[in-house]
Amino acid sequence: MTRSVASALALVLLTLTACGEPETSARAPAEPVVDSQATGVKVLLVGIDGATFSVIDPLLEAGELPTLGGLIGDGARGVLRSDRPMRSPALWTTVSTGRDREQHGIAHFTEDDGEGGEPVLANSTMRRSLNLWDMLGAAGRTVGIVGWWATWPAEPVRGWLVSDRMTRSRWSEWADGVKQEGLTYPAELADELLPLIVDPLDPPLDEIREIIDLDEGDEAELLAAQRPVRAHGPSVLKFALSTQITYERITDHMLARAETEGGRPDFTAVFLIANDAISHTYWHYHEPESFERLDPDRLARLGPVVANVYRRNDAYLARLLEGADDSTVTIVISDHGFKASGKLPTPGAKRRLREAFSGDFAHADDTFDNVTVGQSGVHHPAGIFIAGGGPIRPGATTEATLFDLTPTLLALMGLPVAEDLPGRVLTEILEPEFLERFPIRTVPTYERIINRKALLAGADAENDESTMEMLRSLGYIQ
Numbered sequence: 250m251t252r253s254v255a256s257a258l259a260l261v262l263l264t265l266t267a268c269g270e271p272e273t274s275a276r277a278p279a280e281p282v283v284d285s286q287a288t289g290v291k292v293l294l295v296g297i298d299g300a301t302f303s304v305i306d307p308l309l310e311a312g313e314l315p316t317l318g319g320l321i322g323d324g325a326r327g328v329l330r331s332d333r334p335m336r337s338p339a340l341w342t343t344v345s346t347g348r349d350r351e352q353h354g355i356a357h358f359t360e361d362d363g364e365g366g367e368p369v370l371a372n373s374t375m376r377r378s379l380n381l382w383d384m385l386g387a388a389g390r391t392v393g394i395v396g397w398w399a400t401w402p403a404e405p406v407r408g409w410l411v412s413d414r415m416t417r418s419r420w421s422e423w424a425d426g427v428k429q430e431g432l433t434y435p436a437e438l439a440d441e442l443l444p445l446i447v448d449p450l451d452p453p454l455d456e457i458r459e460i461i462d463l464d465e466g467d468e469a470e471l472l473a474a475q476r477p478v479r480a481h482g483p484s485v486l487k488f489a490l491s492t493q494i495t496y497e498r499i500t501d502h503m504l505a506r507a508e509t510e511g512g513r514p515d516f517t518a519v520f521l522i523a524n525d526a527i528s529h530t531y532w533h534y535h536e537p538e539s540f541e542r543l544d545p546d547r548l549a550r551l552g553p554v555v556a557n558v559y560r561r562n563d564a565y566l567a568r569l570l571e572g573a574d575d576s577t578v579t580i581v582i583s584d585h586g587f588k589a590s591g592k593l594p595t596p597g598a599k600r601r602l603r604e605a606f607s608g609d610f611a612h613a614d615d616t617f618d619n620v621t622v623g624q625s626g627v628h629h630p631a632g633i634f635i636a637g638g639g640p641i642r643p644g645a646t647t648e649a650t651l652f653d654l655t656p657t658l659l660a661l662m663g664l665p666v667a668e669d670l671p672g673r674v675l676t677e678i679l680e681p682e683f684l685e686r687f688p689i690r691t692v693p694t695y696e697r698i699i700n701r702k703a704l705l706a707g708a709d710a711e712n713d714e715s716t717m718e719m720l721r722s723l724g725y726i727q
């Protein structure tokens with residue numbers, strides 16, 4: 250197929266950048282600008298921050314994590330090598346763009362606002378590359394994105410996108426907060442989702458107790474925390490789990506709605522954060538042999554906390570898979586793994602802690618004696634890659650990098666792979682018949698086919714009508 254990508258609309262998009270004056274939108278055809286093959290594959294991509302095989306494998310051996318076990322049993326697995334420095338916004342954006350941080354522009358958790366104000370959390374205006382879902386949309390594929398790093402403010406997609414700034418998360422609290430505008434695409438979706446948001450100051454204790462066996466002191470500490478304190482277990486657990494439950498509920502809601510409206514999107518991506526926060530702060534109970542002087546009573550009680558997050562994620566994955574059809578490829582990945590730091594959390598600076606707590610807790614000095622702060626778990630470069638369903642070859646193994654996700658997903662969904670992406674299609678995990686039927690095609694780049702500026706203009710109600718018309722014809726806006 251030589252005419253891999255061509256259309257008059259692509260020319261219109263290019264013309265827009267070239268001279269600033271939009272050409273007539275009458276030339277815009279209603280068909281997608283990217284020519285793709287109909288592989289019939291839908292993809293469910295589940296990102297679990299910090300998931301690691303050193304936790305998963307012993308649980309699988311014990312007959313736990315039935316959903317992940319089932320996926321691996323019928324599918325493929327391998328280590329997903331991370332990219333240093335291992336900062337989640339940079340890594341998850343590498344997954345979704347196929348590019349390194351120098352190219353895509355999201356390098357840090359926060360950046361200065363340049364005016365001496367609060368640090369600004371990594372956001373979509375800092376991104377310089379197209380996301381995978383921009384490419385899929387241009388090929389006529391529908392997408393649904395939930396909670397992915399640095400997706401606020403929400404940009405137009407062919408489908409829906411719920412940004413990462415819906416709720417009070419660990420990171421929004423440490424930077425520029427929850428947002429009121431730009432939460433979702435389409436914008437009016439936000440109102441429908443607001444009732445699903447979990448307030449960390451009114452935390453879902455039943456669900457928290459399924460993860461952690463709180464004694465009276467732990468519970469008081471967890472409830473009194475008004476803000477997440479860096480490297481402080483109960484407060485980051487509360488905020489991170491509230492964030493994750495919010496996005497789980499939103500995903501459930503959006504997928505249930507999609508199923509009544511003709512089916513799930515061609516591509517669904519969901520991001521789960523709680524594992525990272527809990528692995529940082531509770532790892533000493535998970536891997537006590539790497540630490541000295543652990544309290545035996547606390548170890549007995551808190552030993553299962555990290556594994557419990559994996560159990561919870563596995564159960565949630567089962568829920569996600571319930572409504573998926575046979576053509577769905579499910580891919581579960583992490584941005585990095587975890588390992589022991591060897592350093593136990595220690596009593597934290599009382600003043601810093603006191604500022605974050607409310608009520609009696611903040612006023613009684615001796616209550617702080619048991620409050621510890623520190624990262625017993627730290628990032629490790631070996632993340633996870635697990636895939637199953639559709640044309641994924643059972644029993645396949647792979648050695649992948651974060652850069653390989655975008656090329657592999659493009660190939661699975663029948664889109665040409667861009668030659669300017671450093672990663673590769675993980676052909677070893679695909680059935681040979683699939684590759685014969687849908688040979689991998691390439692294009693030099695997507696960055697010249699899809700005009701991101703024009704795409705962004707669609708988020709602004711006041712933009713030029715011909716731009717709006719063009720985006721409408723593309724299917725990016727309604």
Ligand SMILES: [Zn+2]
Pocket residue numbers: 299525526529628
């Ligand atoms: Zn982390």
